[in-house]
Amino acid sequence: MHDIDTLQEPRMKPIELGRIDLNLLTVLAALMRERHVSRAAQRLHLGQPAVSHALARLRELTGDPLLVRQGRTMEPTERALALMQGLGPALEQIEATFRAQADFEPDRAAPVFRIGLTDDLQIAMLPRLLRALSAEVPRARLVTLTVCYRNAPRYLDEGRVSAVMAFLKDLPAGAKVRKARTARFAVLRADTAPGKLSLDDYCRRRHVLVTYAGDLCGTVDETLEQLGRQRDVAFSVPQFGSLPAVLAGSELLATVPEHVAQVLSAQDGGLRHEALPFESPSYQIRLAWRAVTDKDAAEVWLRKAMLRAFD
Numbered sequence: 042m043h044d045i046d047t048l049q050e051p052r053m054k055p056i057e058l059g060r061i062d063l064n065l066l067t068v069l070a071a072l073m074r075e076r077h078v079s080r081a082a083q084r085l086h087l088g089q090p091a092v093s094h095a096l097a098r099l100r101e102l103t104g105d106p107l108l109v110r111q112g113r114t115m116e117p118t119e120r121a122l123a124l125m126q127g128l129g130p131a132l133e134q135i136e137a138t139f140r141a142q143a144d145f146e147p148d149r150a151a152p153v154f155r156i157g158l159t160d161d162l163q164i165a166m167l168p169r170l171l172r173a174l175s176a177e178v179p180r181a182r183l184v185t186l187t188v189c190y191r192n193a194p195r196y197l198d199e200g201r202v203s204a205v206m207a208f209l210k211d212l213p214a215g216a217k218v219r220k221a222r223t224a225r226f227a228v229l230r231a232d233t234a235p236g237k238l239s240l241d242d243y244c245r246r247r248h249v250l251v252t253y254a255g256d257l258c259g260t261v262d263e264t265l266e267q268l269g270r271q272r273d274v275a276f277s278v279p280q281f282g283s284l285p286a287v288l289a290g291s292e293l294l295a296t297v298p299e300h301v302a303q304v305l306s307a308q309d310g311g312l313r314h315e316a317l318p319f320e321s322p323s324y325q326i327r328l329a330w331r332a333v334t335d336k337d338a339a340e341v342w343l344r345k346a347m348l349r350a351f352d
Contacts, residue, residue: 066128068095069107073125074199076114086153145338151180152339157188157196157205160251160280162326162351165300166206169350178342189253197331203340204330206347218329221351225321226261227302227314229295231288238294240270240318247275249287249295255279261296264322285310300351326351 071081072092082092100107103124108115117125145152154174158167167185174181188196193205198213206221228238238246250259257274265271278287281301288295289311297305302314328347334340 062098065095065099065102068092069099069121070125070128070200072096072108072115073117073121074201076108076116078115145342147178147342149180150178150339151182152178152343153182153184154339154343155184155186155202156343156347157186157193157202157207159189159207160187160282161298161301162206163187164281164304165298166347166351170346173346173350177346191253193329197329200331203334204328204344204347206326206328206351208324209327209329212329215332216329217332217335218327221326221328221348222300223323224298224300224326225323226296226317227299227321228317229284229288229297229302229305229312229314230293231290231310231312232292234292237315238318240268243294243318244270244272246292246294247273249284249293250274250277251279251281251284251295251297252277253279260322260324261317264319268319281305285312288312 068081068085068087071084072078075081075084078092078096079089082089085092096107103120105118105120107121107124108117110116163185171183174183186196186202188202188205188207190208190210193207193209194211194213194216196202197205197216208224209218212218228243230238244265250257252259255277257277262272262274275293276287278284281297284295284297285305285308287293296317299314306312306314328344330340330344
């Protein structure tokens with residue numbers, strides 16, 4: 042028979058509370074979010090050796106590897122996941138408390154803002170936001186990540202960004218949100234044929250669809266189906282920024298959000314836009330942010346600036 046002790050699960054090393062440094066827990070939280078030492082170091086404004094040293098101390102304290110390298114990323118162990126399940130909310134509350142007490146003097150502050158924007162909003166409002174930052178918070182730095190309705194909630198939940206502006210279907214628990222705008226669609230075209238498109242013209246012409254998912258149909262096609270009509274979607278591209286080159290010198294049409302059509306047609310690229318020859322479907326663009334930043338004066342300024350830039 043086996044000795045009963047050999048059949049028991051190995052016990053986790055107990056953590057001595059007197060040896061815990063809050064900074065170590067902050068490093069662990071950053072590593073859990075980024076799954077990469079250098080990115081965690083960048084988030085914390087530390088050198089990579091300092092983060093590696095902190096991870097080594099955490100491993101010594103817990104008797105667990107905590108994060109294990111798999112390819113180019115690091116995956117958390119069960120112990121790390123259990124630790125953050127309990128410590129994560131507490132760390133966020135501590136962060137929120139300090140953020141609420143921090144002063145924000147725009148002309149002197151040097152915050153690093155991290156936001157998520159969809160491709161269309163990078164075209165429509167990011168230039169205005171950058172001008173506002175340069176004028177009002179000249180020492181600020183801005184990191185912008187491209188998001189869509191699929192990954193925006195995860196980026197927010199993981200703390201990769203503090204705020205997102207997008208069409209949002211779902212949000213992480215505790216996120217704050219407010220409406221930014223009701224968006225509708227317009228037709229973008231490069232041909233020189235006079236007059237506006239009729240519904241027959243619209244359905245007969247070939248179309249380019251901008252889609253994150255690589256589809257050949259979208260919201261507009263659902264609306265046309267309700268009218269008993271169908272358009273010819275010949276191509277799909279992943280970004281609105283490619284449309285000037287794709288449409289140039291062709292009779293292709295692109296149906297895009299009005300705020301994109303207005304910007305692209307105002308550029309010197311030979312594009313013009315017009316209303317759809319049927320009632321446009323609409324959707325809500327919303328601004329969402331992490332609850333931990335709700336009363337942070339710098340983040341409050343940022344959110345107001347984002348809304349103004351898209352006004």
